[in-house]
Amino acid sequence: MARGDGEPTLITSVQRALRLLEVVGEHPVGITAKSLSRRTGIALPTTYHLLRTLVHEGYLAKLDDGAFVVGSGVEGLHAAGREHRTWGRVRDAMTTLRDDLNAAIYLARYHDGEVEVVEVVDCPRSPRVDTWADFRQAAHATAIGKCLLAGLSPSERADHFSRHPPADLTPRTITRVRDLVHGDPPGLVHDVEEYALGTACMAAPVALGDVPATLAISFPTRRLADRSEFARPLGKAAGVISRMLAVPGDFPTGE
Structure with missing residues (x-):
């Protein structure tokens, strides 16, 4: 990512994943990928990709109805x-x-x-x-x-x-x-x-x-x-x- 002198190098994918975690955390009963995409402004294909990664790492969990909730990995961080x-x-x-x-x-x-x-x-x-x-x-x-x-x-x-x-x-x-x-x-x-x-x-x-x-x-x-x-x-x-x-x-x- 291009940056000016003295500016930190920011990883966009990490920023997006953290934003998804924040929004999921605001919905204890779960939130769908489409709703997350709308709430965060992240393209739906990218949202699905990030959600799969976060579920795999244990930071999110996917419910039977397709909604996502905070996973055990976040509880450990807390x-x-x-x-x-x-x-x-x-x-x-x-x-x-x-x-x-x-x-x-x-x-x-x-x-x-x-x-x-x-x-x-x-x-x-x-x-x-x-x-x-x-x-x-x-x-x-x-x-x-x-x-x-x-x-x-x-x-x-x-x-x-x-x-x-x-x-x-x-x-x-x-x-x-x-x-x-x-x-x-x-x-x-x-x-x-x-x-x-x-x-x-x-x-x-x-x-x-x-x-x-x-x-x-x-x-x-x-x-x-x-x-x-x-x-x-x-x-x-x-x-x-x-x-x-x-x-x-x-x-x-x-x-």
Whole structure:
């Protein structure tokens, strides 16, 4: 397609197909190809060609009476769009907390028996902690892991440590399994140089049904004096994100 300098290259067939989808979406009981042609101004032969393609790809479905309705492919896009919007709002909340506290922000969950860090929001002046040891192997030494494990039963925690025996990561690391299994109750937890020397972390639970989830921050130990000032904003942000995730009822994967 010819275009002027600086103008985007537009694919007419794609534009027409999207217009057909829009019009079909306005008619939940279905609309015929001839009506679509009249409504959109697209020639009838082209309309039939585009409709066949859209039906084949699952974005439209053809009823027994010949009318067309929205197909399952569009429903999938709608669900994906809702998750992307939720994920964007979650990231915005994490970014705001990062800027307010000047700390790296983490969102994690306990999924399929493992600690899974889903998203990290940091910046050069508030860098994430150097993950020299896999968080999945170091739940006992991180505020993230402690908060997630606190959402499990003692037997589930014992199972976790049977698969991931706690190792000494720093001189401050707690490795006694009995203390870890019967450790922190649900709520705000922290670690000070248990995972990495010079680094402290705090974590607050995020409500996600039966799935343990957490919002956490990391910061240099030289800022430990500010720790009491971090608790309220962190807890408030965790509550905000809990409410965001309560509507979709799922945890964005970030993938």
